Structure formats: C-alpha cells, structure tokens
Amino acid sequence: MTVSTINADTVTGPDLAQLWKTRRDRERFQWSSLALMTPAFGLLAVLFLVPMGYAVYLGLTNLTLVGPDSVKWGFTGMANLIRLHQDTTFWTSLWVTAGFIGGSIVGVVVAGYWLASLLMRARPWMRVVVGGIVVVSWMMPAVTAGMTWYASTTQGGALGTLTGLHGTNFLDNWPLIVVTMANVWSMTGFSMLVMGAALRNVPSEAIEAAIVENASAWQRFRMIVLPLLRPTMIAVVLLTALLSLANFGLIYIMTQGGPGNATNILPLYSYQQAFSFNNLAYGALIGNVMVVIATVFGIFYVRVASPKS
Amino acid sequence: MKPMKRTKSPRVFFASTLLAMTVAAGVSAGVSSAGASAKVNITVAYAVDTTFDTTALANKWWGALQKEFEAKYPNVTLTLDPIHGGEPDFLTKLALQFKQSNPPDVIQFPSTEIALYQSSGYLAAMDSYLSGSGMSWFSQFPPVIQNEGKIGSHTYAVSAGENNNGLYYDKAVLQKAGIKLPWQPKTWADIITAAKAIKKAEPKVIPLWTDAGTSAGPAGAEYGILNLLAGSDNPSIQTASGKYVVSSKGLLETLNFYHQVFSQGLGAPTSQLFSANNAPNIPSADFAKGTLGIAVAANFIGGNWTKQVSFPYWPQASTAMGIAGIPKINGGGYASVLSGWDFGISSKTKAMTAAQNLVNMMQEPTNMIEAANWAGWVPPVKSYWNNPLYANFDAPFAKEFGQLLPWSTELPSSANFTVWVQGLEQVSGTLAQTPSTTGSAAMAAMKSYVTNQLGSSSVTSLP
Amino acid sequence: MSAPVLPPAAPVEREMPPENTSTQRTRWRSAGTHLTLTAFGILFLVPMLWLLLASVDANASWGLEWPHLSLVNFRNVLTGSLFHALWNSVVLSVVSTAIASITGVFAAYALSRRRIPFKTSLLMFILFSSGVPLAIMVIPVYEMFSRYNLLTIVPTAIFLSVTSLPFEVYLMKNFIDAVPGDLEEAARIEGASTFQVLRQVIVPNAMPGIAAASIFGFVNSWGSLVVPLILISPTDQQPAPIEIYTFLTLPKPEYGNIAAYSLVFCVPVFLLYAVSSRLFREGFVLGGGVKG
Numbered sequence A: 001m002t003v004s005t006i007n008a009d010t011v012t013g014p015d016l017a018q019l020w021k022t023r024r025d026r027e028r029f030q031w032s033s034l035a036l037m038t039p040a041f042g043l044l045a046v047l048f049l050v051p052m053g054y055a056v057y058l059g060l061t062n063l064t065l066v067g068p069d070s071v072k073w074g075f076t077g078m079a080n081l082i083r084l085h086q087d088t089t090f091w092t093s094l095w096v097t098a099g100f101i102g103g104s105i106v107g108v109v110v111a112g113y114w115l116a117s118l119l120m121r122a123r124p125w126m127r128v129v130v131g132g133i134v135v136v137s138w139m140m141p142a143v144t145a146g147m148t149w150y151a152s153t154t155q156g157g158a159l160g161t162l163t164g165l166h167g168t169n170f171l172d173n174w175p176l177i178v179v180t181m182a183n184v185w186s187m188t189g190f191s192m193l194v195m196g197a198a199l200r201n202v203p204s205e206a207i208e209a210a211i212v213e214n215a216s217a218w219q220r221f222r223m224i225v226l227p228l229l230r231p232t233m234i235a236v237v238l239l240t241a242l243l244s245l246a247n248f249g250l251i252y253i254m255t256q257g258g259p260g261n262a263t264n265i266l267p268l269y270s271y272q273q274a275f276s277f278n279n280l281a282y283g284a285l286i287g288n289v290m291v292v293i294a295t296v297f298g299i300f301y302v303r304v305a306s307p308k309s
Numbered sequence B: 001m002k003p004m005k006r007t008k009s010p011r012v013f014f015a016s017t018l019l020a021m022t023v024a025a026g027v028s029a030g031v032s033s034a035g036a037s038a039k040v041n042i043t044v045a046y047a048v049d050t051t052f053d054t055t056a057l058a059n060k061w062w063g064a065l066q067k068e069f070e071a072k073y074p075n076v077t078l079t080l081d082p083i084h085g086g087e088p089d090f091l092t093k094l095a096l097q098f099k100q101s102n103p104p105d106v107i108q109f110p111s112t113e114i115a116l117y118q119s120s121g122y123l124a125a126m127d128s129y130l131s132g133s134g135m136s137w138f139s140q141f142p143p144v145i146q147n148e149g150k151i152g153s154h155t156y157a158v159s160a161g162e163n164n165n166g167l168y169y170d171k172a173v174l175q176k177a178g179i180k181l182p183w184q185p186k187t188w189a190d191i192i193t194a195a196k197a198i199k200k201a202e203p204k205v206i207p208l209w210t211d212a213g214t215s216a217g218p219a220g221a222e223y224g225i226l227n228l229l230a231g232s233d234n235p236s237i238q239t240a241s242g243k244y245v246v247s248s249k250g251l252l253e254t255l256n257f258y259h260q261v262f263s264q265g266l267g268a269p270t271s272q273l274f275s276a277n278n279a280p281n282i283p284s285a286d287f288a289k290g291t292l293g294i295a296v297a298a299n300f301i302g303g304n305w306t307k308q309v310s311f312p313y314w315p316q317a318s319t320a321m322g323i324a325g326i327p328k329i330n331g332g333g334y335a336s337v338l339s340g341w342d343f344g345i346s347s348k349t350k351a352m353t354a355a356q357n358l359v360n361m362m363q364e365p366t367n368m369i370e371a372a373n374w375a376g377w378v379p380p381v382k383s384y385w386n387n388p389l390y391a392n393f394d395a396p397f398a399k400e401f402g403q404l405l406p407w408s409t410e411l412p413s414s415a416n417f418t419v420w421v422q423g424l425e426q427v428s429g430t431l432a433q434t435p436s437t438t439g440s441a442a443m444a445a446m447k448s449y450v451t452n453q454l455g456s457s458s459v460t461s462l463p
Numbered sequence C: 001m002s003a004p005v006l007p008p009a010a011p012v013e014r015e016m017p018p019e020n021t022s023t024q025r026t027r028w029r030s031a032g033t034h035l036t037l038t039a040f041g042i043l044f045l046v047p048m049l050w051l052l053l054a055s056v057d058a059n060a061s062w063g064l065e066w067p068h069l070s071l072v073n074f075r076n077v078l079t080g081s082l083f084h085a086l087w088n089s090v091v092l093s094v095v096s097t098a099i100a101s102i103t104g105v106f107a108a109y110a111l112s113r114r115r116i117p118f119k120t121s122l123l124m125f126i127l128f129s130s131g132v133p134l135a136i137m138v139i140p141v142y143e144m145f146s147r148y149n150l151l152t153i154v155p156t157a158i159f160l161s162v163t164s165l166p167f168e169v170y171l172m173k174n175f176i177d178a179v180p181g182d183l184e185e186a187a188r189i190e191g192a193s194t195f196q197v198l199r200q201v202i203v204p205n206a207m208p209g210i211a212a213a214s215i216f217g218f219v220n221s222w223g224s225l226v227v228p229l230i231l232i233s234p235t236d237q238q239p240a241p242i243e244i245y246t247f248l249t250l251p252k253p254e255y256g257n258i259a260a261y262s263l264v265f266c267v268p269v270f271l272l273y274a275v276s277s278r279l280f281r282e283g284f285v286l287g288g289g290v291k292g
Helices: A013-022 A031-058 A079-086 A088-121 A124-139 A142-153 A158-163 A175-200 A204-212 A217-245 A249-254 A266-276 A280-305 B010-036 B055-072 B087-099 B111-119 B143-149 B171-176 B188-201 B217-222 B225-230 B249-263 B279-289 B300-304 B352-362 B365-375 B382-386 B388-392 B398-407 B415-433 B439-454 C024-055 C072-077 C080-113 C119-131 C134-147 C153-177 C181-189 C194-205 C207-223 C226-231 C240-249 C255-279
Strands: B040-047 B076-083 B106-110 B158-163 B165-170 B206-209 B244-247 B292-298 B321-324 B339-345 B459-461
Touching: A031 A280, A031 C080, A031 C119, A031 C134, A031 C153, A079 A280, A088 A124, A088 A175, A088 A217, A088 A266, A088 B439, A088 C024, A124 A175, A124 C024, A124 C255, A142 A158, A142 A175, A142 A249, A142 C024, A142 C240, A142 C255, A158 C024, A175 A217, A175 A249, A175 C024, A204 A217, A217 A280, A249 A266, A249 C240, A266 A280, A266 B087, A266 C226, A280 C119, A280 C134, B040 B055, B040 B087, B040 B352, B055 B076, B055 B352, B055 B365, B076 B087, B076 B352, B087 B106, B087 B217, B087 C134, B106 B111, B106 B352, B111 B143, B111 B339, B143 B158, B143 B339, B158 B365, B165 B171, B165 B279, B165 B398, B171 B188, B171 B292, B171 B321, B188 B206, B188 B249, B188 B292, B206 B279, B217 B225, B217 B279, B217 B415, B225 B249, B225 B415, B244 B249, B244 B415, B244 B439, B249 B415, B249 B439, B279 B292, B279 B300, B292 B300, B300 B365, B339 B352, B352 B365, B365 B382, B365 B388, B382 B388, B388 B398, B415 B439, B439 B459, C024 C072, C024 C255, C072 C080, C072 C255, C080 C119, C080 C153, C080 C194, C080 C207, C080 C240, C080 C255, C119 C153, C134 C153, C134 C226, C153 C207, C153 C226, C181 C194, C194 C207, C207 C255, C226 C240, C240 C255
Parallel strands: B040 B076, B040 B106, B206 B292, B244 B459
Antiparallel strands: B106 B339, B158 B339, B165 B292, B165 B321
C-alpha cells in the first residue's frame, strides 16, 4: 500500500497504521545506531562523566597522596570549601589566572588582527615569509614553546643578547608578563589566519567608498570592519580564554609557577596542592573550580559556535 | 558504483576473530606468567638525576650493583627503576608508584620522607633483620643517624649517606680583601664583615652565596637557609606536639641576616638563585671561575671538582679553597642540618629476603664508599671514613665535613614540612629579589602563608 | 576542545583599491606596512632562533651565539632513552588517535544520519565538552587508574583519546552532514550493510574532515604534558614532553641536546600540518591549536 493507492473514503485505522510504518520521511530508530554510538559515548561516560562526578566527591574529602589519609580517607563535608574560601594563595592564583587570560586575549586579538590586516596589503613574498614564521610559532607544541621562551628570556638568553641587557633576568623579574607574551606568541598564528579569512569577506567597495569619503582608519575599522568581524573575534576571544585557562605545559616549563606565586595559574596550583603538598583532594577541588570557569566559557562558546539554524 | 553483496563482509568476521584470539592470548599469557617461573624478581627505585653528582655516575653505580647482586644471587633478577627529574618530581613519581598495588620492593629516598611513608604503611620494619649477624654496619652508625629512620620503636629506613653543610671560601679572594687565613668566622656578624670586605675589594665577585627561592625545592633550603636557622637563638622548626613554628626569634634572626646580605648587595643574583638548573650546584662552577667569595653549601660541592664529576674539573680546588664551619649566631660552636638518602623496604614486598640481601649489599664498604664518593655523601659508618677508598678519592674536604658531622641536627619528617619550607623559601626569594623587604615583613608573610595552608591548629609562634 | 586552524586555501589575489600612485600617503602606508611586518617577523622569529642555532652548536649555552656547527646534538638525542621517549610519544599518540577517530566516525555517522533519542541534547553535550579542557580532569582519573593499576601508557592513551573525542565528533559530523544523501541511498538500494556504507561511501567522501579531526587528536596527544606526567608511572613508558622538562632540572644542562631534542619533537607536528593544509584547499575550519 502506498500513499497513492489510498482512497480517503475507505481508508481504515489499521491501514493508516500500516502506512505509518513505511513512511520514508520519518527515520525509524535502528538498533544498529546503538552499536555505532556506544563506543564513543561509552568512553565519554566512563572517562569524562564519571571522573567529573568523582571529582566533585573527591574535592570534599581528605584524601592525600601519601600518609595515613591516603589509606583511610573519607568525606569531610564543607571543610575543603571553607579552606578554599580562606586560602589566600587560591585567590592570588585566581587573580594571576585572570591576568594571564586577559593579557592573552588582548594580545592574541590585537596581534592577530593587526597581522592579518597588514598581510592583506603586503607583497606576496612578505606574506609567505612573515605569515609562515607566525604560523610556525603557533604550530610548536607548548613544551617546546616554553623551552625556547625560557632560553630566550633568562639571563644571558637571546633577548638579553639582542637588547644588550646581558645581566637582566627578564623571566624572573617580570614573570607574568613574560609568560603571557609567550602564550600570545604561541597563539597568534591561528588568530591571524582566522581574522585573515574573515577580512577577505569584507567587501572592498565599502572600504573604497569610505576612503573616498575621507573616513579615518579608525572610523573605517569601527563602522565597517568591526561589525563584520565581530563573530570571528568573539570566537577567537573564547578559544584563547579556554586554551589559556587549561595551559599547563607552557608555564610549568618556564617557571613552575614561580617566583613565589607570580605565575601560579590554577592548573599549576591544583598540581602543586595535589602532588607537591600531598593534598590530592584539595587539588581536585581546585580542579573543579577550573571546570566551573571553563563551563562558563564553554556555554558562551556553544552560543557562538552552534549553527544558527 | 559496483553492486554490493548483502552478505556480511568476511573481513569483519576475520577481524573480530583475530581480535578475540589476541585478547585470549593476552589473558592467558598474563595468567601463565604468574605461576610459571621460580625466579624471584625485585625492583629498586631511585632518583637517577639528583642523588649522585651526575646521572652518568648514578647509572655506573647502579649498573655495577645490579651485576654484582645477580651474580651472587642467581635466582633473583634485579630490575632497576631509575626515576628522572628534580627532587620534587622524583618525590611525586615515587608516591604515585606506591599508590599502585605493586610498588618497588626497595627504594632509595630522602630522609625527610621517612615519617610520611611510614605513616602510610608503605615501609617494612627492619629491626629483626638489622639485629641479625652480618649487619655490623648498622651498629656503627652514630646514634643520631640510626635514629634517622626510627619511628616509635621500630626502624623503617637505614641511611645510605649523609649531607651536611659548611662555608666554602676562595682563599685568593679573601686574601685580596685583606682577610686573614685560615678563615673561621665566630659569629654571623663576622660573615657579613668578610662579605663586605670582599665586595669592597673585588666588585665583580659575588661575596656570599646563600640559597634563596623555591626553585630547588626543600633540598635548596637544606643546603642553605636551614643551616643558618639551626645556628640561631631558636632553631626550632617543629615543636614536640608536631606544630610548625611560623614565628620565632630564630626565624626572625635568620630572615634579618638575609635582609642584611641582600640589601647590602652581598648576595648572588636571582638569575642564579632561581635557576631551575639545580641551583645548589652553581657555587662549584662559580668558585672555579673565581667569581664567588664565600658560599653556604653542602659537602658534595667538593666532589663536583673531581675528574669523575667534572662540574667543573678543578684540580687546584683542594689548595685554592678553604672550609669553615657555619658559626652559630653569637658564637659558641657550629651549626648544620643533616639531610641524607636512605634505603627502605616496601611493606608489600613479596621477596623480603632478596630485598634485605640487596640492602645489605648496598651497605658493604666498597659500595657504600663509592656511592658516598660519587654522590658527595659522608658515609654513615664511622670506620669507613679511614678506608683508603674514601680518603683517597680526590674529593677535597671530605675529612673536614666528617669533622663537622657531630654539629649537625636532624630535620623534621612530615608532609607539612614541604609546605613550611615552601613558605620559608618564598620569603627568602622575596628578600633576594626585593632587598628592601625587612626581616620582620618577611616573617609575617611566611607566617600568613603557612598558617593559611596548614591551618592555625597546626602552627605555633614561639618567642 | 578546539580544532586546529588549518591554513586557508591558496589566497585569492584580492583586488586592491586602485592606488593613487602620486600620493605620498600610499607610499608611506606601504612602507609602514612592510616595516611593521618586518618587525613582527623578527619578534616572532627571535625565540626560535635560539632553538635553531643551539641545536647545531657543539658548545651551546642559553645565549645566542654563532654555533660551532656540528650534528653531535642530534646524534645524542636520537639514541638511548631519549629516543625511546620519542617512540613512547608515537605509541601514545597513534593509539589515542586511532581510538578517537574510529569511535568518533561511528558516532558522528550515527548523529548525522540516524534517528537518535535526545539527539539535540547529545549534540549540545558534545559541543559543550569540546570547550571544557578535559586534561584538568586528570586528578580523579589518576585516582581511578591507580586503584586498578592502570597507570601505564595504554590506559593513558585511552584517556587522551577521550580528551579529543568531543571536538573530533563535532568536526566529523559536520563533514558527514555534507556528504550527499543520494550516494548512500544508491548504496543501500544495492543492498549494502551499514559497515559497507561507512567504508565505501561515507569515509572516502568525508575524508578531509576525518583527517583533520585525526590530526587534531594526534597533535593534542603529542603535545600533552600534564596527562602523561601524572598518569604514566613507569619511567620507561614516559613520552618526550617529560624528557624535555627533565632536561631543565639537571644540574649540568646540555643546552645543545635540549635544543636538538625540542626541534626533533616539533617535526611530526609540522609535517602533519603541512599535510593537512593540502587537504583543505577548498575550505577553512574554525578552531584553535591545543596546548597544555
């Protein structure tokens, strides 16, 4: 029975039910879909959701890495939360992280946009050379980037040699600034590429018209470029924030969080508490705070990145 | 597109069969190996990069030991587990290994960790084995070193070698500054006077090296600031009830000393002090270059100048350098802290006899002395000090540091010690980097940090 | 998590606004552009300079000096335990990429083509978890793994695959969405099973996306430091990033070796990106490189 053979006057209930089953515009649920979904979602359940839940519990216990509390440990209720509230190093770490993320966002967006707009106007060979250098710096794994920046900014390193300030220890004197610069250096490449692609979509006639009307560079930017670039910029901001928040390798290699707590961002402080200070549970709690912050960023990311259909 | 058969792809069937077979093979292999061999296997874990003076020497000692052990006990296989990285990383990794159900059977670890590991139940009590015959080496340990591994009424670890600390000075530099040799300051003020004289006579030389900052972990403090604290009017770090001291006359005096050193430009630059490249070794390089006057440093520095270690190789070291004890603040003797590396046996070991045999072999004169030579330790067995192997190893000043050993005091061994030291080193770093910081400001900052981290019920202030 | 941004297609030469060649302004502008770009270029090059120079320098130090040209550093790092660590990195990354890509393709296909209950929520979940840096979940995972003695390289690879999985699924689904339905219809009419459809229709046509996702996963695992640092216990199973970190803590750092090793470590990443840029002539994907 097909739709075309139905006679509206004589069709019965069971007939319609039969028709319903053979509809081709509505997917039937197939059991093989379960087989397709299970491996990936099973892994996500076991190694993402379960640890997330476990982390929430762990953060409220007194588990330590070594010592009596590593063998016999249990739920301690609000104790860790109270401790978190009173932990001055935690609040310092929060500030340092905010500074690191903020500085990185500003650097990455500004440098990325600037480079992208400069490259558009440059000669092809310059585009390849400079663009290539910036992209290569982005491709470097964080560990290598940290290593090269450490070598360059420590006393007697490349920066000292080139500026003639051989005795200055840039890294230990201005640690947060230097690691933020290293982070910006390692992320500008992608920002430049993304902005470059978006800039290509800015209609040249609009720019020309603006030049003819003697609009200044700033006005051109504000009126024409910025609105068109806004979604791209927001995406860059969010991604930079997320990646900087999770950044462990770069700073760990360069300063291990020091000197003092000057570059002790949350992932490093969590590691320090859990593994250097033996407080595994408290370290997990700090990790939970990071997840909350990342979730907030993540929600914004979803709003921006999900297809507007 | 070519027509497809409805039948299930034979390849899928083949692949899944292969997978099942592999899994089965793997499982059965695991099962069979458990019961099959009669050979015993023990594992020993150690810090390969930071125990001996160089990684190469560590590999040499452990490699030779493995050969000797397996030759003497043919039914035992000794697996070496060299853990890489600085001391903080080694400690983390070792703790991670002990969380598993099959930790290493024997470990070589810092003495400051003994109480921690024992309280987790990780270590086996060694008394019955140590009181047996053939263990004469243990009875020859000075009592303070025997007690190093004693918790309650049992011994859980035995010392492999000890580090103590003193003042190194470059004779030529001091002579130029008009200081009479041999130099032995009687008070802390004497040290400052000498440093000032050096600074005046030779502006390009670092007058005084004292550790600062957190980059070297607890070890940095053990070879530096803690020795000064030990010589202060109140050297207490932990009270009998287990609380950590966050404010005391001794701490204030120590931090004031640091303030004096750094505010008068007498200390080393932060680029060296905060160096991640194992700052405690830097003095040996600086002395050889003639750019350092005096250093508060550990006994292993002397060994750095031998050919075997070569950091750098400086044959004239024994005549160009001099050793002095670190004086107490107002005189009346010397001060130093004792830190060392110990052997422990895991409480979960399934091969206790083999483990005990291994420890015994490692403490034999040749092995222990070679370790002491190459790691810069004082061997804990007194009679070994006169053993030609130790005396003739061309490490300068081994004898002098042996003589300073009785002045040394032990360090606390508990989890909170790491946090307390972190607090202390954070402020020592601040004093080095911001010389205008006063001693009392530094102590207040340390008190606030440590109290905040450990909780006010775990800390105390002393007069 | 974010995907790698792949270099855009060979840039289309844009029409520049007609230059008024007689004005000083445009000439100054052009000079300014090129000068600024040169400055940028130098700024970005400087840190890499040390890496290049020290790796071929027999007596390297932290400073920037003209090298005593020699390949001894490369010889040192390509042997022994250092080389073994590189091999461990390969194992770790290949296993993790294989798991993520294979499971990811299945899930992406199902999400794209099939009726799945709660599909929208699942998609939201996928998108959301690509934003959460899963690597910071390492402490509870450590606790779990240590209980069952899983602190070795293969379980760590599985965890790493999970950290890239959400974004890979998201990316692959988008590409599978773009594969025309009629190709699949045709195959089904001829009696193909799901597996055959995947193998013969979907995968070949969505290959650029699958490759991009796999490359993203590989790079993610290759560069990870904190996960293997905590989750891999035996020292002979540790990957290269840990060796690089260890270099720094040695009393007598071998600067030349560090540089050479770091350089060698970068090579697979560069190769993969070069390969991937070729796969993306026609398009351009939003995302970012993963560090940490």
